[in-house]
Amino acid sequence: MFEVKRLYDSLPYETEFEAEVLACEPDSDKEGICIxxxxxxxxxPEEGGQSxxxxxxxxxxxxxxxIKDGVIYHALSGELAVGSRVxxxxxxxxRFNNMQQHSGEHIFSGLVNKHFGYDNVGFHLSDQTVTMDFNGVLSEEDVTMIELEVNRVIVKNVPIVAxxxxxxxxxxxxxxSKKEINEQMRIVTIExxxxCACCAPHVRTTGEIGMLKVVGCQNYKGGVRISILCGFRALEDYKSKTAIVAGLVAGLSEKPENVITAVDKLKEVNYNLKTELNKKTAELMAxxxxxxxxxxxxxxxxxAELDDNATRNTVNxxxxxxxxxxAVFVGNDEAGYRFIMGSKSKNCREVLAKLKEKLTIRGGGTEVMVQGMVTGTEDAIRKSFDGGLI
Ligand SMILES: [Zn+2]
Incomplete structure (x- = not known):
């Protein structure tokens, strides 16, 4: 068994280190990778839900x-000589980005526990998202209250000590996070x-978290799953959302505060136009x-153009x-045709089978109605029906 000293435990702000190579083996699953x-x-290492x-x-x-049984395994893009200094x-x-997220999560979970008595039963910190699962339900107001309190703790610049x-x-x-483990317990205290028991590196003081923003809350396994962003990730998110709002403001020619109403109005206009178009299409087809x-x-x-609903209505x-x-065929000779076929007297599945002998066609359905896609010209399709298929 190897003895590996975890330098990140006591030196979370160090970035460079020297070490001796105790083992180097090719990865059995991936070529060119050494463990x-x-x-x-x-x-x-990947531990406690953190990447x-x-x-x-x-x-x-x-x-x-x-990490496995206390030994840390690095997957490397090359080989190192055993016994050498590296x-x-x-x-x-x-790393600092992860530290900001993780420290923010501790404050949030700590405050939820203090105010509501719920536990964080699932934590995930990937390069894209940070989520916490609580074993109790939080309302929108509860979440907003906790978010504000977390940011007050951040501004107080309280020490975080392991x-x-x-x-x-x-x-x-x-x-x-009490767990029965034999290992030496590491405790992270935010004054x-x-x-909380935790193995991950944290920022020195809460001020370094910058800010915490809740970006999602959904019901999850009888409790809630909360998504958060801290520090530079929150800034990135603010940047991208500002760009989205700016795009909407320009596209809709509205003030930011009127954007939602403007989109609702557009949806309504669109719905009315679609209804009118469907009516006109039905009249034209008649x-x-x-x-x-x-x-x-x-x-x-x-x-050339007809939506699925109008196609079906026409067939009926x-x-x-x-x-x-x-049969109604929608499309053109180059791109092919979507089709729906129906019949009161003939078995449409048999008709489709006959057509498959003559055309490049795929589709399926019932004896009364089939639908699918056919490649070929109008002329070729018409010809394949000559003299009746069945
Ligand atoms: Zn932790």
């Missing part, structure tokens, strides 16, 4: 960091706000159908007038 164990590391640190070791990229450097931008209490000290301590020749019992209609109307196959 490396060092005697000490600044790389925080691992990124960075370089001796010019090789660190692609993943995992230099590692973590990606500080990525300690390793003795077993006796732990027994007297009130803290969150006057929260005490005129076209009355002009169809009544020779033979199969009837084929070709249209045709079936009232014609006893054979009533």
């Amino acid at each position: 490396v164990v060092l005697n000490q590391t600044l790389f925080f 691992p640190d990124k960075g370089m070791i001796n010019g090789c990229e660190v692609l993943d960091v995992q 230099e590692g450097r973590i990606d500080w931008t990525h 300690t390793f209490p003795t077993k006796e000290e732990l027994e007297k301590l009130e803290y969150r 006057g706000v929260d005490v 005129v076209k159908m009355s002009a169809l020749s009544a020779d033979g019992d199969d009837v084929l209609v070709f249209e 109307s045709l079936m009232e007038q014609y006893s054979g196959v009533c």
Whole structure:
């Protein structure tokens, strides 16, 4: 068993370190990747719901960091000589960003626990999202209240301290995330706000979190899942949302505060236009159908544009007038045609099977009605119906 010193425990602000290579084996799953164990590391592994640190070791990229039975395994883009001294450097931008999110999460979870007694039962910190699952329901007002209180704690610039209490000290301590583990417990204390067992690096004082913004709240497994963004991630989000609002303001020629009403109005206008268009289309199709020749019992209609609803309605109307196959093809010779076919007297699935012998066609349905897509010209499609298919 390897002894690996976790430098990030006590040195969360260090970015460079030296270490000895204890092991280096090729990854059994991925070609060109080596799994490396060092005697000490600044790389925080994927643990407690948090994504691992990124960075370089001796010019090789660190692609993943995992911990198993206390041993930290670095997945590297190259090989290192066992017994050699190496230099590692973590990606500080990525790490500090994670520290901001994680410290923000502790304050939020601590305050939810204090005010409502709920526990954070699921924490995920990826490069894209930060979510916390609580085992109780929070209303919108509750979430807004906690969000404001978190930001007040941030502004107070309270120290965040990690300690390793003795077993006796732990027994007297009130803290969150109690787990029965044999390992030395690491306790992260945010003065006057929260005490929690945690293995991850944190910022020194709450002020470094910058700010915390709740960006989502949904019901989840009898409780709620809250999405947050802290620090620079919150700034990035503000930047992108400002751009979205600016785009809407320009596109709608409205003030930001009127954008939602303007979109609602557009939706209403659009709905009314669509209803009117459907009515006109139905009228137009009725005129076209009355002009169809009544020779033979199969009837084929070709249209350049018609939505699915109008196509179906047209087929239904045709079936009232014609006893054979009533088919409506929508499209053009180059792109092909969507179609719906119906018949009161003929088995449409059999008709489709016959057409498949003559055309490149796919589709399916019932004996009364089938739909699908056909590649080919109007001429070729009409010809394949010559003389009746069945
Ligand atoms: Zn934590």
